[in-house]
Amino acid sequence: MLDRSCRPPSPSRRFPLTSSRHRCAPANRCTLERQPGQIRPLRDGLLWAGILLALTLLCGALLYTQATTSIATEARNDVLRRARLAAAMIDHAEHVALAAGPDADDEAYERVIAPLRRMTAADREIKCIYTCIVLDGQPHFVLDTTPRGDANEDGVPDHSELLDPYSDAGPGLLDAMREDTEHAESDPYTDAWGTHVSAYAPIRDERGVTIAFACVDLGAETYTERLAGVRGAGGATLAIALTVCATVGFLVWSVRRREAQDAAVVAYTLAELANARDAAEDAARAKSEFLANMSHEIRTPMNGVLGMSELLLGTQLDADQREFAQTVQTSARGLLSLLNDVLDFSKLEAGKLQLERQDFDLEELVWNVADLFAAQAQKKGVELVCELEERARGTWTGDPLRIRQILINLTGNAVKFTGSGRVAVRVGRHELGLRFEIADTGIGMDSEGLSSLFQSFSQVDGSMARRFGGTGLGLAISRRLTEAMDGTIGVASELGAGSVFHVELPLDFAREPAPAPEVERLRGRRVIVAVPPSSSSTALLDDLSALGVAWTVAHDARELAEELLDASARAEAVILDSALVGSDLMLFLRELTLDFGVKFPPYCMVSTWAARAEVDAPSGLAPVARLAYPVRRTRLARGLVRAVLGLDRTVEAPLPLDRPSHDRPGSELHVLVVEDNAVNQRVVLRMLEKLGAQAVAVSGGAAALEATASRTFELVLMDCQMPGMDGFAAARAIREREVAHGRARLPIIALTANAQSGDRELCLEAGMDDYLTKPVSMDDLTRVLGGVAKRALTA
Numbered sequence: 001m002l003d004r005s006c007r008p009p010s011p012s013r014r015f016p017l018t019s020s021r022h023r024c025a026p027a028n029r030c031t032l033e034r035q036p037g038q039i040r041p042l043r044d045g046l047l048w049a050g051i052l053l054a055l056t057l058l059c060g061a062l063l064y065t066q067a068t069t070s071i072a073t074e075a076r077n078d079v080l081r082r083a084r085l086a087a088a089m090i091d092h093a094e095h096v097a098l099a100a101g102p103d104a105d106d107e108a109y110e111r112v113i114a115p116l117r118r119m120t121a122a123d124r125e126i127k128c129i130y131t132c133i134v135l136d137g138q139p140h141f142v143l144d145t146t147p148r149g150d151a152n153e154d155g156v157p158d159h160s161e162l163l164d165p166y167s168d169a170g171p172g173l174l175d176a177m178r179e180d181t182e183h184a185e186s187d188p189y190t191d192a193w194g195t196h197v198s199a200y201a202p203i204r205d206e207r208g209v210t211i212a213f214a215c216v217d218l219g220a221e222t223y224t225e226r227l228a229g230v231r232g233a234g235g236a237t238l239a240i241a242l243t244v245c246a247t248v249g250f251l252v253w254s255v256r257r258r259e260a261q262d263a264a265v266v267a268y269t270l271a272e273l274a275n276a277r278d279a280a281e282d283a284a285r286a287k288s289e290f291l292a293n294m295s296h297e298i299r300t301p302m303n304g305v306l307g308m309s310e311l312l313l314g315t316q317l318d319a320d321q322r323e324f325a326q327t328v329q330t331s332a333r334g335l336l337s338l339l340n341d342v343l344d345f346s347k348l349e350a351g352k353l354q355l356e357r358q359d360f361d362l363e364e365l366v367w368n369v370a371d372l373f374a375a376q377a378q379k380k381g382v383e384l385v386c387e388l389e390e391r392a393r394g395t396w397t398g399d400p401l402r403i404r405q406i407l408i409n410l411t412g413n414a415v416k417f418t419g420s421g422r423v424a425v426r427v428g429r430h431e432l433g434l435r436f437e438i439a440d441t442g443i444g445m446d447s448e449g450l451s452s453l454f455q456s457f458s459q460v461d462g463s464m465a466r467r468f469g470g471t472g473l474g475l476a477i478s479r480r481l482t483e484a485m486d487g488t489i490g491v492a493s494e495l496g497a498g499s500v501f502h503v504e505l506p507l508d509f510a511r512e513p514a515p516a517p518e519v520e521r522l523r524g525r526r527v528i529v530a531v532p533p534s535s536s537s538t539a540l541l542d543d544l545s546a547l548g549v550a551w552t553v554a555h556d557a558r559e560l561a562e563e564l565l566d567a568s569a570r571a572e573a574v575i576l577d578s579a580l581v582g583s584d585l586m587l588f589l590r591e592l593t594l595d596f597g598v599k600f601p602p603y604c605m606v607s608t609w610a611a612r613a614e615v616d617a618p619s620g621l622a623p624v625a626r627l628a629y630p631v632r633r634t635r636l637a638r639g640l641v642r643a644v645l646g647l648d649r650t651v652e653a654p655l656p657l658d659r660p661s662h663d664r665p666g667s668e669l670h671v672l673v674v675e676d677n678a679v680n681q682r683v684v685l686r687m688l689e690k691l692g693a694q695a696v697a698v699s700g701g702a703a704a705l706e707a708t709a710s711r712t713f714e715l716v717l718m719d720c721q722m723p724g725m726d727g728f729a730a731a732r733a734i735r736e737r738e739v740a741h742g743r744a745r746l747p748i749i750a751l752t753a754n755a756q757s758g759d760r761e762l763c764l765e766a767g768m769d770d771y772l773t774k775p776v777s778m779d780d781l782t783r784v785l786g787g788v789a790k791r792a793l794t795a
Helices: 036-088 092-099 106-122 171-179 221-268 273-313 319-349 362-379 400-416 447-451 462-468 474-484 535-546 557-565 583-595 633-645 678-690 701-710 727-741 759-765 778-794
Strands: 022-024 030-032 126-135 138-144 189-191 194-204 210-219 358-361 382-388 395-398 421-430 433-440 488-494 498-505 508-511 526-530 550-554 573-577 603-607 625-628 670-674 694-698 715-718 748-752 770-773
Touching (some): 036 210, 092 138, 273 678, 362 421, 550 557, 678 694, 715 727, 727 759, 759 770
Parallel strands (some): 526 550, 670 694, 670 715
Antiparallel strands (some): 126 210, 395 508
16 A cells, blocks of 8 residues: 655665462351462462463453454455456557657657556555656556656655656565565555555566566555454453452452452361351352352353353354354354353362263263264374274273263374374273373473473463463363272373373273174175275274274275176175275276176275265166264174175164254144243243244243143243242142143153252252253254154053
């Protein structure tokens, strides 16, 4: 944006081309005196506020950088487009004649510059268009659309005459002349003529030789106004962030101060142990209530944010609107994940975590975790593999929910911090139970980073890890969970070479895996495995060997054709990687069919999550099964059984993780929504409407009793915390009325923001049938309505 309207020549300017005491109160309670050592609660509050402020500032900086970069890019593209147009409008032969000497006549000059004058007059944002050539290594003017006779405040003419030296040229023009290419200034450029956004495009003759450069200057006002808007929004956001951080700091300080007072009572008075214990219990109860209330108050509006954004994404949106809605939903899910992490960590700190002991299938647990991250890993080009030791397969006894949580944290971190290569989830027997290893080829860590790895709210490198996001709670929670199960957790890592996390848990082996009858019929069968070489294909071959299948490998279409022609090794089935499906394979299959009469055997298609629905079957032959990497052994066995035994060719593939299937399971179902929050009412009603249900809403327990007495419903979605008669009392009253009048049991599902341990049991004790936590999703309601509809059909 070079404003040449006030630019006098300045030949002199050159640019080269380069704690506490206590006393007992009469009511048998202790009153603590304030001590200087009680500054720790304030420190903790400031720490939390600082962490939140740092997160907010980082996000603001990233958004600010993105906004300013976008504005600059738009400005550069805009002026560069005008420069190209100006270059195309110039007659290069006449321009060469003008530049040959300063004695050119005015008629020729006006004839050459006329298109540029028209362009300047038509586009009000253009300050000036001019052309330059290089003489003696320095730009010189040829054409200049600034009218003759215009002058600046000092009386110096603005118009540059033919072959005047341009000693005040910007770095962009110098770079363009040196590199013989078009160029735009990266930022507004200020010289003696003002501040501008400028671009330069080469003017080439019929041989492609550059004879001059067309230069366009735009005013910098629009660019400056956009930047001012971004700065103003940033300032408002910062003010809001400071208010939120101060509030969080005050809340943390309040809780920590109460804890410090209770700890002082226990530490300094053995004589009043009973009083200290009561105070500690009161503090723990207050903390639990505080966490429960905070969880409820945050989840209630979060239900509106997530629910409305999910409904919005199901409507007709343009590209920008869809991106904005997806960003809102992603941010809300991130905030919900943060809330869950904080609640889990708080329960661990308070010692209120309850471990379960039940039998679980190890292979199913591990593969469910792998399925969660398969699509994410493959989108990044990272290979995700699972390696289960044979003697570790079977049923084990422990807490599968907590083991799964540990594996999700470790596997999610491995995928997050790995830009290329592979992530391997390995499971084997250990002398006391099981050993889990999650190995990656990611960024790795040095010794200093390892020392603080499992600390709460910490990440290895603030400058590097921050770009990956996260709260720093995942590993701390994993360590606490591992220790709660009497296990150990550790890591071996090298900076730039990846990391290997290991978890050893003392679990009891319950029983060997039950052999599937149909799998026994695979032993000795011959299969061709047409896959490119990779770790995933190696794991696939290992599984085939474990199933007793005889296999041969073909790494391309020609090798596959040779194996199909080999009568002595005629295969009963083919496992085909979708990466090999292409023109070569189609040609070979056509030749085999027409020239040799070879029939292509039944086959299973194996592909990545992203490609599994996009690859057409070769020669129009549909596969008997579609499988996604990493391939689970049980799914591989079922697919091969279909192929070699000639069973029904029904495609068996898991649904995409990021594309849930929403049918209309609620058709013809009448649903009563009991919810006192108006926004949540709208969210649930609209979701039920999209699922085909006929729903009405009431705002309290008393209204729910009246509605169920006067109308027939197949389902009630009941909020728990409501003014007047709450959900628990309403559910009990409905059950009592059913017993008194001999009515059929009405399904009641708790729909609540309470997510603490024991909340589900409270709902079941009150007579409810199931429990959903807010924020509720379409998948949750689909599952509930499907179950109700199924029971109605079988009744």
